[in-house]
Structures are given as C-alpha cells and as structure tokens.
Amino acid sequence: MKKILLSLVVVLISATALAQDDNLTDSQERLNEFNAVKKHEVSLDVVAAIAGLGINPRYEYVLGRYSGVGVDLNIGILDNDDQFDYYEKFSITPYYRQYFFSKEDYGAKGFYGEGFVKVFSFEDSYYVGGMFGNENYNTESYTEAAIGVGIGWKWVSDSGFLIDLGVGVGRNLGIASDPQDYELPAVTGRAGVNFGWRF
Template sequence: MKNYGCACLLFFAVLASQAQNDSISNREFGNNEIKLNAIMLLLGSFEPSYEYNLSESSSVGVSLFIPFDDENFDVSTNYYISPYYRIFFGQKYAAGFFLEGFAMLNSSDREHYDHSQEGNYKYWEEDVTDFALGFGLGGKWMTRGGFVFEVTGGIGRNLFTKSNDDYYNYSPIVGKFGFNLGFRF
C-alpha cells in the first residue's frame, strides 16, 4: 500500500510540473545540449549524447554507447552510435513529451554453438556489426538554469543479420532507454 501511495504521489507531481507555464524561451539558452545517461553509467556503460534544437518542436542528436564494466553489466553489445530525430509536443522550447525516430549502427558479440553427431560441440564468438531502425518516446524537462533531464525509451530492429540456429544469444530487437542528465547552452 505504501508503494501505491508513493507511485500516485510521483504521478501527480509529474502532472503538476507539466501543467506549470514557465517563461523559458530559446533566447535565454542556446540550441545545444550535452547529456549523460545516468542509468547506464550506474550499470557499467558510458552513454553521452549531443542534441541540437532545430526549432521549438524538433531536434536532432546522436548518442554513443560504450560498455566499460563487463563483469557487472552482462551485455553482448560492444558499442552503438545512434543518430535520432525528435518531435516535441510540450509548451516549452524543445521540451515536454516527444516522439523519436532513430537509426543505430551497433556491434555485438554473437555466441555460436555447433553440435556434432558424436555429441561434441564447438563454441566460438563472433563480432557482428548491424544497422537498426526504431522509434521511441519520452519526456524532457528543463530548469531555469539550463539543467536538462529526460526519461526516454525506444525499440528497434536490426536489418541485416538474420536469425540463425547457430546463434545462441541473438535477437534482432535492439533497445534504448535511460534517464539522461545534461545542460543546454
């Protein structure tokens, strides 16, 4: 019951913050944003982002994902570079609810198992590079001082590598999610 109450309180706090009418305009800050995904940093990966605001309702950006802690963060992805385009539906300049379309050049380790008729099997890993297209959604908030934070999530599909019985850990689906913290300048 306590968790239900906390969830309701958080929900109403988010709604109240969306309903406020701030006078933050583009003239107070520039069109550039740099951000860092705090969730991925805690899990053992580095994911910085750069975003350029094209207008009050659209922006383009790019994010880079590099894992650095393989022991605690079991991920088969070696890296990805993901350009994106966002359309905003909020009242503030390049903030509020958004929809995102993204592309992703990604490299991952694929594990192979080959079983022989004698009962033996052979195992090896292969680095596979692929290209994915996807979509996402999220919300972005900005303080009067230019501090930006956003919650985002997205899903896409790799286009070139086909599923194969020899791949042990292959999935054509890719995902992006995070809680990004940054600054608009």
C-alpha cells in the first residue's frame, strides 16, 4: 500500500512540474530562449572614450540568470605632461558579478554587486635638478595590484543592446615602490558608463 501511495505522489509531482513547464508565459519563454542563446557581452566605456582619457573595452560571460564573469581593459591615451601625479596607463581587471532583483528580467541584468582584482601600471613624472641649475624631466613606470568591490546597474534590451553603469573601489596591495616625490594612494577607483551588445 505504501508503494502504491508513494508511486501516486511521484506521478502527481511529475504531472504538476510538466504542467508548469507547459504554462510558461510569453515573457518566461522569451527569457529561457534569450538566456540559452545570448551569453556573451562586449561593451565600451563611452565617457572615458569621449573625454579622451582612455579606451576601455569589456567582455562578460553570462554564467546564468544571476551571475557573470568578465574582464575590463583600460588603455590610457591621455598625454599626461605632468598634469597628474598618478596617471594610469594600462590595467586589466577580471571580475565576478552577482545580479539581484532580476526575476522579471532576461537575467544577468539589473542591480549587481561585484568583486574584482585589478592589475595596473602607471607613470610618475617629475623634475630633477641638474648641476648647473638646469632641470631634467624624468618619467618612471610602476605596476600595482588591488582587490576591491563595486556596485552598478545594467539594462539589457530584448535585442541585446546594453547600458552598464558602475562604480567600485579597491585596496592597493603595495607591490609598487613609492615614486620619488609622493606616497602612493592606498585605494584605487573603478567607474564607467558602458554601452554594448549581448549576443
């Protein structure tokens, strides 16, 4: 009798699960199709590009509805001319993101929190006095790494067009020795307004 009752419960649960799959709304069906096919994103930080600060491409792979992994590059194109004590020339930033509040969305969009590791190089330019009153202009390069966190919001249209607005802060690990004329900052920032495409 127990075996018959157990078999009946299993059949009812299976039938209920199948009925739920058959009763998906149009939005849920589009969500499933979208997530099954579109898992790659490429984007560019348009603010940095327009301001002439750097070229910042990004790639993200959607792991699922609530998470993704990716990497940012920053290629500095600004001619410093000693305007900044600390000018980032290049960085690579792998990250992991967790998305929240996306039950009605296509997944991997909306509000997110992220953890990242940033490895970056920067230049310090300074004047050194010469023997006869003349000054020499020196530029030195340094490499540093940081671990940090960030938050942001991503919008993704049905066609795959996306806008990603995010900020973050990381703690420098102290790999680089301090430049001659100042002490390195303890933190590094991360921010951008990315436009791109999910495919």
